[in-house]
Amino acid sequence: MTAAAGARPLDQARAAFAHLQSHVAGLVESAAPPLLREVLELHFARVARALSAGRYPPVVLLPTALGEALTGEPFQPQLTAVGAAMWAATLGYDLIDDAADHEVAAAIAARFGAAAEGVAATAAMALFDAAPPLLLRAGGIDDATVGAALVAFATRAWSTIGGQVEDLAASSRAAGSAHWARVVAAKTGVARGGMDMATVVARKLGWLEPRQVPPLAAFAEALGAAVQHQSDLDELFGQAQSADLTNGKRVYAVARALERAPERARRRLELLLERARMPALHAAVLPSIRAEVRAHGGMMAAALLVARLTAEARLALRQAGLGSPAPLEALLAPVDVLAQLGARPAASTPPSPPAAVVATPNVPSVFGSEGYWLGRAHDVLAQLRGALEARGYALDPDLAVVTDARTPYCYYDHERRVVSLGYPDLTTASGRFRALTFVAMFGDPTVEQAARSADALLPLLTVHEAAHHLRHRYGVLSTSEAWVEEHATNILAVSYLRTRPGWSDEEPRVLEVLRRARRGLERSVEVDYVDATHDDLDEVLVHAMHAVPEHVYERAWQVALRERRPVVDTMLELGMVSAEQVAEAKRLQRAARARFDREYGSDPALTALLAMAQLAVELVDRDLPPFDEALHRYVDRGEAPGPPRSLVPLPREPEKKR
Amino acid sequence: MLTESLEKVVTKAAEDRAFLAALLADADAALAAAGLSLDAPDRVVLDEYCRVASGMSPAELDQAVQDYLSGNREIGLAAGG
DSSP states (O other): OOTTTOOOHHHHHHHHHHHHHHHHHHHHHHHOOHHHHHHHHHHHHHHHHHHHTTOOOGGGGHHHHHHHHHHSOTTOHHHHHHHHHHHHHHHHHHHHOTTTTHHHHHHHHHHHGGGHHHHHHHHHHHHHTTHHHHHHHHOSSOHHHHHHHHHHHHHHHHHHHHHHHHHHHGGGSOOOHHHHHHHHHHHTHHHHHHHHHHHHHHHHTTOOOGGGHHHHHHHHHHHHHHHHHHHHHHHHHHSSSOHHHHTTOOOHHHHHHHHHSOHHHHHHHHHHHHHHTSHHHHHHHHHHHHHHHHHTTHHHHHHHHHHHHHHHHHHHHHHHTOSOOHHHHHTTGGGOHHHHTTOOOOTTOOOOOTTTTSOOTTOOSSTTSHHHHHHHHHHHHHHHHHHHHHTTOOOOTTOEEEEOTTOSOOEEETTTTEEEEOOOOTTSHHHHHHTHHHHHHHOOSSHHHHHHHHHHHHHHHHHHHHHHHHHHHTTOOOSSOHHHHHHHHHHHHHHHHTTSTTHHHHHHHHHHHHHHHHHHHTTTOOOSOGGGGOSSHHHIIIIISOOSOHHHHHHHHHHHHHHTOOHHHHHHHTTSSOHHHHHHHHHHHHHHHHHHHHHTTTSHHHHHHHHHHHHHHHHHOTTOOOHHHHHIIIIISOOOSOOOOOSSOOOOOOOOOO | OOOHHHHHHHHHHHHOHHHHHHHHHOHHHHHHHHTOOOOHHHHHHHHHHHHHHHTSOHHHHHHHHHHHHHHHHOOOOOTTO
16 A cells, blocks of 8 residues: 555554454464453454454554655554554553453453453553564664663653553542642553554664654644543443542543532532442443532543544654654544634634634624624524424424613523523614613623623523424414413423533533622622522522521431432431421412512513523533433423432433334 | 612603702702602612713603603513413
8 A cells, every 4th residue: 555545544443453463363372372362352253243343442542653654665564563552551451440441340350250350450561561572573773772672662651651540540539630630641652652662673674863863752742632532532422331439530521620619519520420330320420420520520521631632643743854754634523622623723723702602603803792792692592493403303493582771681582583682782872871770780891891701601691592482383372371481491492402512611600790780780680589499499498498508418418328318318317407497498489489470570680580590500500401301391282391300310210202 | 679668769760860960060969959768779760860871862851761661561461472
């Protein structure tokens, strides 16, 4: 194959693995006893299945890709052999690390019982020892070069082993995000080691200048760390189970969320993480952990870290000055978030407005103009339309968005099929004047800053209004029960936005703006029943009645989680509240909802306050249903929100497809 | 949406051109002379009001105030809000 034809990374992964497999088969045939053969076959079968599905660890391709970049040969023999040696070492580490390879670990445990750990470690040693003969067998390089290459790898392997030890020990103690980033940097030393091994060989073969070696090492380090962090993210958010959570590991996203969450939320997340270590509860608490990690910016922080590492890798590759860097560049593709989004901003690109995280490609550049607000809302609706259509629902094709100069509120007019945004045009005198209401509401010092706060709420308010439309279109809109209608649309809006990329980082700011709005509006109007409209009775007891202090409530919460019982029952049993207080909470809740129904829409400030407060309640609700379930309950079935819920999220029953 | 005391100031400024001019020249003095007072958060809004109003022509300001006052009297909430 020629350089022009090129090779796909997957083909190179298969070639390097085939090389390793054939080599190990030879060793096994000649020397290995049957039991070791059995273990290695289990392990190799797992890799073969992963390769069939297109999955492979990109770092093992570093040497092979370097070979192609330097020679144009996609399967350059010596460097493909280096890749195979690197893969042997990686598979050895995987065998020891249950978390990385729990499928094989389980098979070994089933086969070997109490001796499983020792068997796995011994099989790993066999893989580590496969590397020297692999390199020698490739030919074309002398013994001294093979020795130098192995020494280069072993030097970095110590870093990897140190990182693995830290990684395995992480289950026994809590560590912060900075610590986890260091662990990842150390344990991915195998990438650096593989590159060092490859550059020693490539230098010996006369294909590299000395000055090119350090940038290639930096490229490998950044790639290795980016891949590991991305893999951690994929496991946390994309798998049915998280071995990291089972093992008590707090990967970067989790550690960042814990650092960023307010005290109470942090303690709740800690409790959920403890529950996740219990096999029986793991699946039940995983959705809540994901929601918390998203809500407190952990997912976005990890994604940004991956993006930064990818950018560093790209820069290092440029500095290496290779003639054809494409094969190495291709290894970045699985983790290059910016490239996947189709946007790679130049260094001089100014930062985006802070509120415009939800993608809005059609928005005019003049911030605060009527066109800006409409463009933002149209983009939000277009994305919602797509998400709904993918799920078998549809907005009315004629649904329109307008701005309404008469009022600073947003609403849905079901007669005209119109979502109306009360966002003023800041390019006009009247609009700037009207935006003073935003200044009063959000407490920002200038019209422009207040408009930024309003901008942060725009996706949520737009989807909320569109949800009224959806419920109207599907015949479940409630015109008599304002609380039911607003609560259902809030749940639909928040659960939808939580499916959108970028929203998890935006949500804390939205919550902060909503809370400021509530404080600002409470200066104009007094409402004493908002906290009693919460659909969790315990929240009514704590926040509306102040029946128990927060820290006592937290203890009840912990006990309820441990016992898997509703927290109100627990509070009763522990004597924290009396049956009379619970009855009073129910009465207050009913009365509050009745007042909400009567007063919502009667007065501008009151209505805005009720709306903002309810949205804020939804954003902190930890067991909000996922979007598909919300659609099923509040659009298909027209359920009233707020059935009694336990505090421990339970596994959801499978639902009928539409 | 504005507090009652702030709305009093804004309404007076809309109706009384001399008070508006005094407000833009020295808000504290104008409020004291009119026997009006605002708490700190309302003063932030009033300061921004003065900044925005200073950048408008008299006609623009008239129109803006009228739009604001009339607009806030109606709430266009249809079913569902």
